[in-house]
Amino acid sequence: MNLSSTSAKTDFIKISAALLVPFIGLVALLVFAGDASNGDDFNQAKLHQVNVVPLEQQQAYQQQRIVYGNIEARRTADLGFEFAGKLASMNVDEGYYVKAGDVLAELDSSRLQAQLNAQKAAQKRNDANEALAVSTLKRVEDLSQRNLDSKQRLDESRQQLKSVRATREEINANIQRLQVELEKSQIRAPFDGYVVAQYKDAGSVISPSAPIITLREFGELEARFAMPMRHARTFSNKNKQTVHYLNVGEKQYAAKLKSASPNRNLQTRTVDVIFTLDEGQDTLLPGDLIALAMREVIQEKGFWVPKSALNSGVRGLWTLYTVADTQKQQVIAKSVELLYSEDNKAFVRGTFTDNELVVVSGVHRLVPNQMVVAVMQNAGVMAAKGHYE
Known part of the structure; x- marks a missing residue:
């Protein structure tokens, strides 16, 4: 091995170590200094x-309840005749708007009209008999005062006049009865409204009290809700001026309490609460579902x-x-x-x-x-x- 090469390597290692130790110390010093000044802020930022x-x-809370009811007309009537007969004419059809007093249907009244004519003729005959009885009584009374006729004759004349007048009252009563029956042979609208159902056509033979037409009133609409008693008792009949808001879909309608029934429905075990709607005749129909939002206090x-x-x-x-x-x-x-x-x-x-x-x-x-x-x-x-x- 070359001694000069080995010596050179040894010198390089010594020089590198001498330079690296101060650098490591400087880095360590900076790290410790940073931890000392920013450690708390760093940990706080991580939270x-x-x-x-x-x-x-709270001692109680209010729980919102949605109660559903139905829209109703204020009045709906099934109209029919009180006695049997043949339906002569039907003047309306389903969907017709009628006013109170309009004639909707009529029975064949020819038989009643003939009986009425006969009673009027009897009335005229009786008027003639009454005039004769009055004249006869006057003559008998004059003769009796002069003792030219018997008291028996006088009594008979007086009773004859009473009998004729009684017959007049009977004829008048019959005429009145027939006029009532003629009036009842027509169905007249009891209120303004729409014909929602027609069950018979002209020519049909009608049974007594059988419905011929269903008429629904036009005007105020009502909303009827069947509620449990605990909900119904929150509506007092004394507060009928309070405005409540009912909902059909997203549309809201103002309404006032009409009545809260004091009776329970024996079949559903509920109590009916009825509201009168101030508006909605143009957008609501009887039978529509309507919702009432109410709050119940829960202790x-x-x-x-x-x-x-x-x-x-x-x-x-x-x-x-x-x-x-x-x-x-x-x-x-x-x-x-x-x-x-x-x-x-x-x-x-x-x-x-x-x-x-x-x-x-x-x-x-x-x-x-x-x-x-x-x-x-x-x-x-x-x-x-x-x-x-």
């Missing part, structure tokens, strides 16, 4: 930042929280994360029971205290006992009771 809000215990203690604060737990429960204070904190997981939820809020029951801070954002990224930076959210989010109650 997850969460928003928290204080809880406020149950708990807390309103945003839905974003809930994290799924086990065995049907949910989890909320709480912290002791703001700034750097450790989250604590607590199981809660979900009692009710709507929109963006939920009412829960659990072992909490008033003003305890609950995490309301980013809970899906948290685990129990994780260190976080807690920041108080805008007070208006939870403080506004109208938003969470």
Whole structure:
């Protein structure tokens, strides 16, 4: 081996080591200096930042209920004749609009008209008999005063006049009865409305009380809801001026309470509550489904929280994360029971205290006992009771 080559290599290693040691020392010095000045900020920056809000215990909550009912006309009538006969004419058809008093259908009244004519003729004959009886009585009374006629004759003349007048009353009664029957041989509209059904045509033989036409009133519409008693009792007949809002699809209609029935339907075990709609005749039809949103007070203690604060737990429960204070904190997981939820809020029951801070954002990224930076959210989010109650 060449001694000069070996010596050169040894010198190179010594020089490299001499240069490397100060460089390593400088790097180590810079690292330690950096850790000493920025370690806390670096660790703080790595912590997850969460928003928290204080809880406020409630003694009860309002649960929204949607009750469905049906649109009805204020009046609907099945019209028919009171006695049998042959249907002579049908003056309307389904869909016709009629006014109160219009003649809708008529029975063949030729027999009644003949009987009426006979009674009017009998009335004329009786008028003649009455005039004769009056004249006869006057003559007999004059003769009797002069003792030219017997008292028996006088009594007979008086009774004859009474009999003729009684016959007149009987004929008048028969005429009145026939006129009523002639009137009842016509079906007249009892109110303004639409013919929604026609069951017979001209020429049909009609049975007594058989429906011929169904007439539905045009005008005010009503909404009928069958409710449980606990819901129906919230509507008082004393507050009929209160405006309620009913919904058909996305359209809303103003209505006022008409009546809350004091009786229970024995078949459905419900109570009927009826509202009168101020508008909607042009857009609603009887039979349409209509909805009423109402709130029921549930006496149950708990807390309103945003839905974003809930994290799924086990065995049907949910989890909320709480912290002791703001700034750097450790989250604590607590199981809660979900009692009710709507929109963006939920009412829960659990072992909490008033003003305890609950995490309301980013809970899906948290685990129990994780260190976080807690920041108080805008007070208006939870403080506004109208938003969470």
